[in-house]
Amino acid sequence: MRTAILDHAIDLLVTEGPAALTMRRIATGIGASTKVLYTMFGGKEGLADALYREGFARLRRAQQQVPRAADPLTALNELGAAYRAHALAEPAYYRVMFEQAVPGYRPGPEALAAAQHAFDASVDAVRACIDAGVFAPGDPHEISELLWAAAHGAVSLELAGHFPPDTAAHRFEALLAAVGRALLAEPHRPGSA
Template sequence: MPRAKQRTPELRDRVVAVAVELLEGEGVAGFTTRTVAARAETSPPAVYEFFGDKAGLLREVFFEGFRMLRREFDSLTETDDPRADLIALAQCYRGFVRSHPTLAALMFERPFSDFDPGLPEMRAGSSVRAFIVGRVRRCLDAGIIAGDPTDVSLALLALIQGLAGSENARRLGTTAAAVDRRWNLAINALLNGLAG
């Protein structure tokens, strides 16, 4: 008699965790559904049953990336210095991209031809965006910067993502001190330029 299928929530969670690890360890080229299944100690049909296809699995990894980033943000403490808190957020984001470069590429770039995020996927980052807008709004309310909170948040995000991408590609400097100096220069230049 064949063994009964075990399609539990725990198995689904394990498959997602393994998929994130595989993406981080093997990169885009090494990411296959068959390898994910083998490392999760299940079968490719089980993975397909949970996620439909490779794009469905990537979609769940995409969502998991935003959940991970939001957990990072939730670990930040709020102080009575909104500008310092916004800079801490930028550094937290930097740390996430440095620690998870391939996952960040999935979240913010398009490294897989068979996964093109649509509107539901774009909404996945809404809690992350809300957190960033909240930190920006505190600076606006304190009169530290001026502007529309969404515009400022998007400009800050574009700057952070550009800097993080350049740092990961080793185009921001050859020493840690130089890289840190350029990060501080860019973030402070943006905030000083937005000073109210």
């Protein structure tokens, strides 16, 4: 029931905009009473919070489904590709997560902490790159956030239509490769002995 509610709410948000995101409208669309929605979410703020958390939960599941590659850098690159694929497959959730698609909703500390866990796989992959000597020593959380910022920028530009479909994948990969080169340990840098 919860998934049906969230899927209908995200559909309304996409097709009709934030004004359509009312408890009555959602309840009517799924054939339930508003009491059910208020019981589950407490109100529109709770619903927006649930949409935000659901977006990150889906991202986390997508990242957890990436097969583990033997090479740590390949594994990290595959997580980046999964991030992009997830954003393209679920652009409405992506907008709720990153573009404040629900006016007035600001995630609280608990929601932000839950969102941060979506990147545990990325932090672990960065740590594996550091441990294998591929990346220079550093804070895996900070490095993961830098890679996330690069991926997010490219994906956001693609979703907004600034990167055309025929070049978007190449630009995404080129950007992450450039950031990755800056993180390489000396023996792995081009031109290093």
